Amino acid sequence: MSLFQVDGLVKRFGALVATDHVSLAVNAGEVHALIGPNGAGKSTLVNLISGLVPADAGHISLDGVNLTPLPMHARVRAGLSRCFQITSIFREATVMDNLLLAAQAHAGSSLHVLRDRRHEQPLADTARALAERVGLAHELDRTAGTLPHGAQRKLDVALALAARPRLLLLDEPMAGMGPEDSERMTELIHRLKADMAILLIEHDMKAVFALADRISVLVYGRVLVSGSVDEIRGNPQVQAVYLGTEDTMAEAA
Numbered sequence: 001m002s003l004f005q006v007d008g009l010v011k012r013f014g015a016l017v018a019t020d021h022v023s024l025a026v027n028a029g030e031v032h033a034l035i036g037p038n039g040a041g042k043s044t045l046v047n048l049i050s051g052l053v054p055a056d057a058g059h060i061s062l063d064g065v066n067l068t069p070l071p072m073h074a075r076v077r078a079g080l081s082r083c084f085q086i087t088s089i090f091r092e093a094t095v096m097d098n099l100l101l102a103a104q105a106h107a108g109s110s111l112h113v114l115r116d117r118r119h120e121q122p123l124a125d126t127a128r129a130l131a132e133r134v135g136l137a138h139e140l141d142r143t144a145g146t147l148p149h150g151a152q153r154k155l156d157v158a159l160a161l162a163a164r165p166r167l168l169l170l171d172e173p174m175a176g177m178g179p180e181d182s183e184r185m186t187e188l189i190h191r192l193k194a195d196m197a198i199l200l201i202e203h204d205m206k207a208v209f210a211l212a213d214r215i216s217v218l219v220y221g222r223v224l225v226s227g228s229v230d231e232i233r234g235n236p237q238v239q240a241v242y243l244g245t246e247d248t249m250a251e252a253a
């Protein structure tokens with residue numbers, strides 16, 4: 001059985017079926033990439049999985065735990081953590097304070113931590129380790145909002161890692177990045193793979209082909225096809241869906 005499983009997930013917005021009986025599985029140690037044109041329902045699926053939006057039907061489980069009835073925070077506690085398409089950092093706070101808040105939120109610690117956060121050594125250690133992990137150890141004192149875009153996305157990933165997830169959901173982590181930042185984010189995600197399963201939504205085909213163990217193609221809310229990188233790359237149906245962006249696929253091949 002897979003670490004993470006989604007079965008028959010449905011979400012309707014009025015007459016629109018944004019998620020149409022989607023089933024997919026992510027194995028431990030695997031990156032499962034979800035691709036598809038704009039409006040295919042990728043973000044909706046991530047919202048359903050994280051619990052931000054309630055599903056109309058279907059079933060979600062992580063490591064044998066039924067997540068379906070659980071609210072978002074309980075899903076996080078069960079081992080599921082996400083990054084948003086739009087960053088969720090506190091722009092006015094320093095990198096360190098962002099990380100401390102995240103570490104504290106998941107430490108289940110008491111109120112005295114709030115009084116004097118910096119002297120709470122274990123939390124500070126955790127915050128530093130998180131910064132180290134995403135390559136921001138040298139930016140701890142910087143105001144988060146002044147970081148370049150790529151570094152803000154890394155901080156975003158670090159905040160999600162504070163929950164110590166078994167499954168990490170990444171919604172377009174390369175969005176708005178130049179090739180150099182994309183490359184670094186690809187390396188970061190590759191390193192994370194050793195410690196957690198990852199469901200990656202990404203438009204950057206180069207990154208998807210470099211990282212994915214399995215790819216599912218979402219079209220009009222449905223999984224059109226699911227397979228290995230080679231299977232997806234050579235699939236004529238997928239190429240038809242990406243007609244006009246074929247160059248992108250060819251470039252990344």
Ligand code: ADP
Pocket residue numbers: 013016018036037038039040041042043044045
């Ligand atoms: P993607 O992330 O693949 O671009 P989305 O999941 O954002 O796609 O959107 C899938 C479809 O659902 C789109 O047609 C979008 O307009 C619609 N949709 C998404 N969220 C809502 C909402 N809250 N209310 C109504 N329609 C929505």
Ligand code: MG
Pocket residue numbers: 042043044085
């Ligand atoms: Mg989206």
